[in-house]
Amino acid sequence: MAELKLSESRDLTRIERIGAHSHIRGLGLDANLQPRDSSQGMVGQVPARKAAGLILQMIREGKIAGRAVLIAGQPGTGKTAIAMGLAKALGEETPFAMMAGSELFSLEMGKTEALTQAFRKAIGVRIKEETEIIEGEVVELQIDRPATQGAALKTGKLVMKTTEMETVYDLGAKMIESLGRDKVQSGDIIVIDKASGKITKLGRSFNRSRDYDAMGPQTKFVQCPDGELQKRKEVVHCVTLHEIDVINSRTQGFLALFTGDTGEIRAEVREQIDTKVAEWREEGKAEIVPGVLFIDEVHMLDIECFSFLNRALENEMAPILVVATNRGITRIRGTNYKSPHGIPIDLLDRLLIISTQPYTEEEIRKILDIRCDEEDVEMSEDAKVLLTKIGVETSLRYAIHLITAASLACQKRKGKLVEMEDISRVYQLFLDVKRSTQYLVEYQNQFMFNEVPGEVDGVETMQV
Numbered sequence: 185m186a187e188l189k190l191s192e193s194r195d196l197t198r199i200e201r202i203g204a205h206s207h208i209r210g211l212g213l214d215a216n217l218q219p220r221d222s223s224q225g226m227v228g229q230v231p232a233r234k235a236a237g238l239i240l241q242m243i244r245e246g247k248i249a250g251r252a253v254l255i256a257g258q259p260g261t262g263k264t265a266i267a268m269g270l271a272k273a274l275g276e277e278t279p280f281a282m283m284a285g286s287e288l289f290s291l292e293m294g295k296t297e298a299l300t301q302a303f304r305k306a307i308g309v310r311i312k313e314e315t316e317i318i319e320g321e322v323v324e325l326q327i328d329r330p331a332t333q334g335a336a337l338k339t340g341k342l343v344m345k346t347t348e349m350e351t352v353y354d355l356g357a358k359m360i361e362s363l364g365r366d367k368v369q370s371g372d373i374i375v376i377d378k379a380s381g382k383i384t385k386l387g388r389s390f391n392r393s394r395d396y397d398a399m400g401p402q403t404k405f406v407q408c409p410d411g412e413l414q415k416r417k418e419v420v421h422c423v424t425l426h427e428i429d430v431i432n433s434r435t436q437g438f439l440a441l442f443t444g445d446t447g448e449i450r451a452e453v454r455e456q457i458d459t460k461v462a463e464w465r466e467e468g469k470a471e472i473v474p475g476v477l478f479i480d481e482v483h484m485l486d487i488e489c490f491s492f493l494n495r496a497l498e499n500e501m502a503p504i505l506v507v508a509t510n511r512g513i514t515r516i517r518g519t520n521y522k523s524p525h526g527i528p529i530d531l532l533d534r535l536l537i538i539s540t541q542p543y544t545e546e547e548i549r550k551i552l553d554i555r556c557d558e559e560d561v562e563m564s565e566d567a568k569v570l571l572t573k574i575g576v577e578t579s580l581r582y583a584i585h586l587i588t589a590a591s592l593a594c595q596k597r598k599g600k601l602v603e604m605e606d607i608s609r610v611y612q613l614f615l616d617v618k619r620s621t622q623y624l625v626e627y628q629n630q631f632m633f634n635e636v637p638g639e640v641d642g643v644e645t646m647q648v
């Protein structure tokens with residue numbers, strides 16, 4: 185592997201699809217990183233958001249690596265939401281990789297390989313490249329077609345100018361073809377990348393603005409460039425280490441990035457890439473951008489994974505690790521020991537812990553308002569009051585789910601505004617956890633594998 189392939193990854197676009205958290209557009213902080221009461225879809229949870237803001241600042245400054253944060257709290261208190269907000273606040277430039285603990289056990293690769301890939305998805309490399317370009321206005325394009333057929337025999341001349349100079353270039357077959365493909369004609373301002381031969385049309389020259397009628401209103405007019413025709417230009421692009429791995433792994437090829445079907449990547453490939461990246465850093469050609477790896481439901485990891493995390497965090501190129509869990513003191517997967525959050529003490533010791541608190545009635549109301557807007561549901565004031573009550577009595581999630589259902593019930597009776605009757609209708613149709621448990625307790629004899637609570641061997645029954 186003499187040269188690392190990078191160019192292909194530039195054309196990739198990243199697609200994001202989040203349902204439950206689509207209303208969250210950031211952490212809702214002001215310029216001093218203080219949380220606003222309700223902003224960017226985020227409501228309340230002020231201390232946790234403030235802490236997340238500090239993390240955000242640490243990441244932005246890019247100076248620290250290998251820190252880890254745990255977001256702990258009861259179900260539905262916004263742990264995942266805060267991580268999403270952090271991702272949004274970081275913007276496109278900082279890599280953010282996300283996975284759920286359980287995913288590790290469903291992949292067709294070893295757990296540590298999956299974790300390694302996740303870590304490398306969260307480490308960006310900003311690469312500076314100098315390229316030589318020719319930028320100017322096309323004065324004349326002349327292509328000689330020889331009597332014999334065949335594109336390879338075509339020759340031609342391209343005259344280009346800036347405000348200060350004019351040069352004639354001889355054209356080869358490849359350039360003639362791309363000039364033809366891009367329909368370049370005299371009066372165009374173009375940029376030619378000398379290494380790749382790629383042509384970019386910037387627009388039409390102002391000198392030709394009287395051609396306006398012939399060209400139509402979409403035409404963009406630009407000034408004829410000044411100075412030298414040939415220039416050196418610095419381009420910067422950002423890729424993740426994982427993207428470089430996949431592109432350079434011979435068995436995979438870069439299409440694997442689209443399918444997500446990367447399989448295991450050989451250790452030698454990674455080593456070579458790390459060496460190359462280290463060289464580039466020495467030469468000032470590349471910079472490491474530590475991003476964020478978010479592992480949700482971290483209690484699903486087992487003891488091997490936890491050991492891996494301990495070690496990986498000590499690597500110089502480690503990203504910031506953010507994990508979340510709603511578990512209390514529980515068994516560490518893969519052992520018979522219990523520990524807070526199901527996380528071994530040695531890893532816990534490395535974590536900064538942010539805790540989330542249950543929402544007040546007012547906050548629940550605000551979150552429901554935001555969700556109604558997000559889902560384009562219009563709801564009467566009475567209905568909102570009722571839904572908030574339901575949220576307080578059952579759970580925020582349950583209340584959020586009822587919004588869509590109630591809006592469908594409203595459509596069915598051809599109403600425009602979701603009313604109390606719609607809410608109470610769906611409240612009867614869909615049980616929340618409490619009522620469902622109640623029902624089970626009453627009718628348990630009629631279900632399969634029914635056991636009396638509290639009498640299950642070695643298994644603790646969950647308290648609701």
Ligand SMILES: Nc1ncnc2c1ncn2[C@@H]1O[C@H](COP(=O)(O)OP(=O)(O)OP(=O)(O)O)[C@@H](O)[C@H]1O
Binds near residue numbers: 206259262581584
């Ligand atoms: N502070 C908040 N502002 C706006 N929306 C919120 C806030 N907190 C939670 N939500 C929304 O409420 C729902 C439940 O929150 P979330 O999924 O983040 O809970 P969680 O703490 O991750 O729960 P679990 O422990 O079950 O994973 C989501 O739709 C989330 O977007």
Ligand SMILES: [Mg+2]
Binds near residue numbers: 263264265480508
């Ligand atoms: Mg969650």
